Every structure is written in structure tokens, then in C-alpha cells.
Amino acid sequence: MIDNSVLLLIGGPETGKTNYIIRLWLAMCTGKGYLRKDILPEQLDYLEAGAHMLLGGQFAGRTPRDTFTKIEVPFQLADTGKKGRLVVPDVSGEDCVRVYTNREWDSDWEGCVSECVGCLVFLRENVLYAPLSWNEVTELYGVVQAQGEEADQPIPTQVLLVEWLQFLRYALDDVRGRSFVPRIAIIIAAWDELGDEVAELGPDVFIECHTPLLCHFIETNRDRFEVRIFGTSVVGGDLLQDSGFREQYLVGNPRESGYVVYASEGSPKKLKDISIPLAWVLGSSID
Numbered sequence: 613m614i615d616n617s618v619l620l621l622i623g624g625p626e627t628g629k630t631n632y633i634i635r636l637w638l639a640m641c642t643g644k645g646y647l648r649k650d651i652l653p654e655q656l657d658y659l660e661a662g663a664h665m666l667l668g669g670q671f672a673g674r675t676p677r678d679t680f681t682k683i684e685v686p687f688q689l690a691d692t693g694k695k696g697r698l699v700v701p702d703v704s705g706e707d708c709v710r711v712y713t714n715r716e717w718d719s720d721w722e723g724c725v726s727e728c729v730g731c732l733v734f735l736r737e738n739v740l741y742a743p744l745s746w747n748e749v750t751e752l753y754g755v756v757q758a759q760g761e762e763a764d765q766p767i768p769t770q771v772l773l774v775e776w777l778q779f780l781r782y783a784l785d786d787v788r789g790r791s792f793v794p795r796i797a798i799i800i801a802a803w804d805e806l807g808d809e810v811a812e813l814g815p816d817v818f819i820e821c822h823t824p825l826l827c828h829f830i831e832t833n834r835d836r837f838e839v840r841i842f843g844t845s846v847v848g849g850d851l852l853q854d855s856g857f858r859e860q861y862l863v864g865n866p867r868e869s870g871y872v873v874y875a876s877e878g879s880p881k882k883l884k885d886i887s888i889p890l891a892w893v894l895g896s897s898i899d
Contacts, residue, residue, distance in 0.1 A: 615696030617687075617894055618727040622776050623734030624741075624769060625705030628801030628846065632734070632886075633683060633702055634662035634672050635846035638867050639886045640687065646891035646898070650686035650695055658683065667866045669851055669858050682724075691896050698890075699727070711779070712772050725783045730795040730893035733773055736802050740822060741766040770823040777829065781836055796839045797889040798826075803843035803873055804850070814880035815841040815873060842889045843873035874898070 621629045637659045640649040653659065658681070662672040681702045688695045701724050711717045717725075777796070784792055800815050810818065819841050820827045830839045847869045849857035861869060872888045873880050876899050892898050 615694070616699050616727060617696045617729050618699045618724050619890065619893060620724060620728050620731040620780070621700060621703065621734065622708055622731060622773070622780075623705055623736075623799075623801075624709055624739065624767075624772060626739050627705060627734040627736045628799075628844075629705070629732075629734050630662070630702055631666070631672050631846045632732075632799070632801065632844065633700060634659065634666055635870055635886050636890065637685065638663055638666065640685065642867060644868075645885035645887045646690050646896050647698075647887035647894075648688050648690055650688050653683070653685040655681075655683050655685075659685075666847070669862050669866075671846075671851060689891060689894060689896055691891075694895070696894075699724070708776065709767060709772065712767065712775050717779075722783075725780065726787045728780070728784065728794065730797070731777075731780060732797045732799055732889060732893065733777070734799050734801055735769055735773065735823070736800070737806055737818075737822070738802070739769075741769045770826040773823075773826055774829045777833075777837065781833075790836075793836065793838055795893040795895075796837045797893050798830075798839060798841040799889055800841070800843045802845060803871075804845040804848055806843075811843070811873070812880070814875055815843040816875050818843070840874065840889075840892055844870070844886060844889065846870045846886065 621633075623629055636647070637649075639645050640647055643649075665672050683698075683700045683702055685698045685700070686695070687698045701720070711721065780794075784794065798815075798819060800818055803811065803815075806818075813821075819830075830837070847861060847866070848871060849861065851858050851861065868884060870886050871882055871884050872886055873882045874888070875881070888898050
């Protein structure tokens with residue numbers, strides 16, 4: 613019997629979802645981490661095309677709008693020997709925003725949510741949109757905006773993610789029952805972009821300081837979700853702006869670049885295995 617482990621990827625535009633999938637595939641191919649490939653996936657061409665770009669010093673392109681691609685990868689967990697088929701929808705950030713705005717999803721989303729065993733929620737510091745204060749609203753629009761009026765401002769990131777988690781919980785109650793408690797990995801992408809002082813505090817403190825609404829939601833819903841927070845860097849630096857890093861990356865071993873940061877025994881722990889967040893969602897013990 614094949615275990616179809618459906619993992620949802622949720623996050624706004626430019627939060628690193630596609631590049632994480634591609635980097636995950638490279639990590640699985642090394643045979644060294646928690647999550648390892650089993651047999652070749654049907655979407656091998658898609659994964660290898662993205663891997664070719666990443667190994668060549670370019671980030672994979674963003675997922676186009678209105679695209680719903682299921683990436684299915686047979687896997688084996690190194691610690692338990694569990695085998696299954698990882699089913700990950702690669703969906704644009706704009707589509708995640710549209711579901712929030714319209715308060716509905718289509719049959720593709722419905723099918724994945726019904727089979728969902730966990731979720732990876734992506735955010736990124738340089739596209740982290742904060743709620744507007746009353747003063748900012750007045751400065752931008754001249755008057756306090758009435759509820760329901762359109763605004764040419766991005767949806768606050770923590771509002772988008774909290775709403776999505778509530779959508780997910782409501783749907784899972786319906787199809788899996790309230791006793792089912794999914795694991796949710798909050799992933800702060802491009803961790804290498806943060807300053808040293810911020811990075812040293814670790815991902816948990818970052819969420820507490822930068823997304824207090826999301827932090828409060830996690831704390832008050834620990835009976836509904838099991839949550840862990842990770843910082844990830846798919847290559848370990850800036851391929852676009854830092855030519856020195858790019859040269860070093862290309863002459864090194866790109867297949868084993870990048871890292872994951874997470875709290876372990878009260879302090880941040882940094883490891884090379886990019887599959888750790890996903891392996892944890894699938895039930896592995898990573899401490």
C-alpha cells in the first residue's frame with residue numbers, strides 16, 4: 613500500500629516555495645539526510661529543470677499564476693524506514709492570496725486538503741507586510757478607510773497566514789475530525805538575508821517579534837496544531853547580488869549547500885539537511 617503524504621505549501625508571492633521544493637529534491641538525491649528518494653518521480657523533468665538552474669547559480673523561476681502542479685516524489689524516511697509518496701502542490705503565492713480574498717478554493721485545493729497530513733507555511737523577511745496603523749491609513753488615504761473598501765496595499769502577512777491556518781483547520785475538522793492534529797512547519801525563507809543579530813536569536817524569536825498575531829494564534833491553538841518554526845536558506849547566500857558568494861558556490865558543492873535553523877534544547881541549531889522541516893512534519897524526531 614502506498615502512503616500518499618500530502619503536504620500543503622502556503623505562502624504569499626516570493627516566499628521561496630518553489631526553490632525549496634527544488635532544493636529538497638537535490639537533498640533527497642544525496643541519500644544523506646532525513647528524507648531520501650525512493651524511485652524516480654513522474655515529474656522528474658520538472659524537478660531536474662529546476663535543479664539545473666539552481667546548480668548553475670540561478671534561482672528557479674516563480675510559479676506562474678493560475679498554475680496548480682502536483683509534484684509527487686516517492687520517499688523513504690531515514691530514521692523510521694517509512695516509505696511513501698510525497699505529494700506537494702506547487703501553487704503560486706498569488707493563488708494563496710486569491711483564496712484568502714475570495715474565501716473559497718477550487719476542486720484541486722479541496723482534493724489536497726482532504727488528504728493533507730501536514731503543512732509548510734512560508735514567509736520571508738523582505739516581503740513581510742505589516743498591518744497599517746491608523747496614522748498610516750490616514751496618511752495614505754486622507755481619511756480612515758471604511759471596512760470593505762479596496763486598498764492598494766498588500767495583505768498583512770500574518771493576517772494571510774492566520775486566516776489560511778483557520779481555513780485548513782475548518783476543512784480538516786470536516787474530513788478528518790477534530791481529533792486529528794496536523795504538524796505545521798513555519799518556514800522563514802532566505803534566512804541568510806537576515807542580519808547577524810536577528811539570526812542569532814533564532815526562528816522562534818523572529819516569529820514572536822515580527823508576526824505577533826501569528827505567534828499568538830500558534831500559542832492559543834496548540835491543541836489544534838502541532839507547530840515548529842524553522843529558518844531555511846536553500847543555497848546559503850545571495851546568488852543574485854553577491855558575485856563573490858556566487859563564484860564560491862559554483863566551485864564548491866552546490867548539491868549540499870544551504871542549511872536549516874531551528875530551536876533545540878533552548879538554543880538555535882543549524883544543520884545542512886534542508887529536508888528537516890518536511891521530515892518533522894512527516895513524523896520524524898529531529899532532536
